[in-house]
Structure formats: structure tokens, C-alpha cells
Amino acid sequence: MSANSAECTAHLDVVLVKGGRTKIRYAAELLADDGTRITVRAPWAGDVARDFGFVRFESGDIFTEYYWRDRWYAVKEVRDSTGTLKGWYTDITRPAVLSGSELVVEDLDLDLWRSADGRTILRLDEDEFAESGLLETDPDAAAAAVAALDELEFLAREGDFEALLA
Template identity: 80%
Template sequence: MSANSADRLQQLDVALVKAGRTKIRYTGELLADDGTRVTVRAPWAGSGVRDFGFVRFEPGDVFTEYYWRDRWYAVKEVRSATGTLKGWYCDITRPAVRSGQELLVEDLDLDLWRSADGTDVRRLDEDEFAESGIAETDPAAAAAALAALDELETLARDGDFRTLLA
């Protein structure tokens, strides 16, 4: 195998879809795939700075992202360019699907933020989730999404995600 082939095998394209459309696509470094959980490291893939008021994502930030094939969420550890932990941004998603060098993740609108020191835990985008109509079109998925958000909030308030991510 050539060096270029080996390098290519370490890359994974992450496609985040929402309501049937690709929201964002980026390439990350595949760190691990144990058959259940896929771990990817990638730089901030957004354009410019995204200031949420409680955290800023900006060029140079590094995300270590954990996706599960059997869970309804993804957990993203966010660090600044200097390596300082900012916190964890969690997306409520359908279980991830990997096909070759692509990881497909369907965003279900709900999110959770936990600051690095654990003093700020907040549920996000519950209004978008309600407006999406998923409770009517796919009640089982809506129930799974809400249960996943509750689970993550409990984990975030009871400690941190190190046990989940170990």
C-alpha cells in the first residue's frame, strides 16, 4: 500500500444532513471505529466565527467527535487552537451510518451544551425540534430523540462525558 493510500484510509468524510439536505460536509481524521462508536478529529468546519453567546466556535478550534451506531446522539469535545477545553456540544441524531469513507449523520434539531467546568448545561433548539413536525411524522424517532437529550443532560449534570467517551 502506498503512503497516499494509507493517508487516505485515515480520513473520513462526515456528512451532516437535516430534513433530507446536506447541512455540512467535511473531512476529519478517523481516530477509531470499534464497530459501535466512530471517533473523528476535525478542525471547525464552519465559515468564520459562530458566536452562540455562551461559546464561540472559530477557525483553529478542534473538535473530537464521537458518533454511535446504536445511540441517538453525537458528542463533540471542543478545544481552542491552543488546546484549551471549551466544552462539549452534543447533537441529537439518528444513529450514525458509515459506508466506506463516509459517515452519514442525520441531525434531529435538538442539541445540548456543557461547558468545560460543568457550570453551564443547556438544552438547545427545542423550538426547532417542535417546529420540525417529527413528533407527528415519526413519533418513535421523536421519542428516541427526547430520551437521548434527557440522557445527555443527566450525564452532563452528574459529571462530565469522560466515562461516556472512555
């Protein structure tokens, strides 16, 4: 499927899988698919607001999400209900798979947060990653996940992070 934001109004379900089980499934609007990167937009999918301490996701927030078929991460641009940028939440994942109307993404526990002003950059859930057993069960995937987190952190701190989304 190929689409761009001017001509695409298709909908799909984003399916986030963790530990072999569906963690969350939510409807999203397909904005673009160039064969490598898939871009969707969706409202905050949680039932209630979630305060992480460094950011609060709540009703009215809009996520523009970027998934790659050849990269080990997804980047989610988060804006509040007025359109003000909160920041970017990145999930370290296996490359995304679009199958029919489902975009399936396997979460590998590692995450990175970059605030809108770029001053706050946080590596998240490294303890969950260590406890997941991926290092033992799939060392190649574990190495790819760590390399992806390192790449994103470097881009967030030193590089052109927003160029990923251009």
C-alpha cells in the same frame, strides 16, 4: 473497519443531514472505530467564527467527535487552538452510518452544551425540534430523540458525562 488512534490515519467525510438535505460536509481524520463507536477529529468546519453567546467556535478550534451506531446522539469535544477545552457540544441524531468514506449523521434538531467546567449546561433548539414535525411524522424517532437529550442532560448534571468518551 476497525482502527485505533495509534494505527489509524484514514480520512473520511462527515455528512450532517437535516430535513433530508446535506447541511454540512467536512473532512475528518478517523481516529478509531470499534464497530459501535466511531471517533474522528476535525478543525472547525465553518467559514467564519460563530458566536452562540455561551461559546464561540472559530478558526483553529479542534473538534474530537464521537458517533455511535446504536445511540441517538453525537458528542463533540471542542478545544481551542492552544488545546484548552471549551466544552462539549452534543447533537441529537439518528444512529450514525459509516458507508465507505462517508460518515452520515441525521441531525434531529435537539442539542446540548456542557461547558468545560460543567457549570453551564444548556438544552438547545427545542423550538426547532417542535417545528420540525418529527413528533407527527415519526413519533418513535421523536421519542428516542427526547430520551437521548434527557439522558445526556442527566449525565452532564449528575452522572459521569466524560465516561461516555472513555
